Amino acid sequence: MTGEGPEDRRREIEAAAFELLAEKGYRSTSMLQIAKRAAASNQTLYAWYGNKQTLFQSLIEENAKAVKALLRDAVAGQTDEIEALRSLGPLLLTFTTGEKAIIMNRAAIADASETGILGTAIDTTARQEMIAMINEIMTQLVVSGRFVEGTEPSVAAETYISLLFGEVPLQQAMGRLAPLDVATIADRSERALALTLQLFGNHQAKHD
Structure with missing residues (x-):
């Protein structure tokens, strides 16, 4: 991830989530896919967002x-x-x-x-x-x-x-x-x- 602080990381994660949502649809988008797209850990996503x-x-x-x-x-x-x-x-x-x-x-x-x-x-x-x-x-x-x-x-x-x-x-x-x-x-x-x-x-x- 390129962001330096938590807010930058959140923006990157949410941008990656939207990209996948647009490409794959809601049901086919997973937290793991979002984590990979955002170059973040799956643990980080669950810690910050829960689901x-x-x-x-x-x-x-x-x-x-x-x-x-x-x-x-x-x-x-x-x-x-x-x-x-x-x-x-x-x-x-x-x-x-x-x-x-x-x-x-x-x-x-x-x-x-x-x-x-x-x-x-x-x-x-x-x-x-x-x-x-x-x-x-x-x-x-x-x-x-x-x-x-x-x-x-x-x-x-x-x-x-x-x-x-x-x-x-x-x-x-x-x-x-x-x-x-x-x-x-x-x-x-x-x-x-x-x-x-x-x-x-x-x-x-x-x-x-």
Whole structure:
């Protein structure tokens, strides 16, 4: 291994694990194979991660942290909630329907009948955090009067997410759909936003 410290070694191990996951699939990837690819000892992998599921869980969590940071940066400078959603949509689709996400979703499906750890990790670190972020924006739209009075922010958030993703992640995990291209991502994002505004927008409100 080329890394000098524990964090460098962890990154090398996790990079090797993902490479093997992409090449061989979840069921055909073993801790021993990962150790060999990363030039690490099998004992080190078990000492640090415990088992294969926990190792891949670490990959999911690290990737989710990076994505959430990018999403937060995308909305941090936005003073208009609708423009914040317009910025978020393409990013959400890019990161959750890209090649890396497809591979991890397939791993979660394969693990579902064994431990379910990976599916739980994806739901906790990705979906729930994503919903919370969008729910914040929807709340502001209700408070500002840009959504009709009585709109439940959580319902608006779930609706927007459903319109944005549809069955894309499922179709990709089943191997029926490739990663989305830039044009498709842009189209889906704009359509989801437009439909959400049609459903919940206060069309009587006047804005500068």
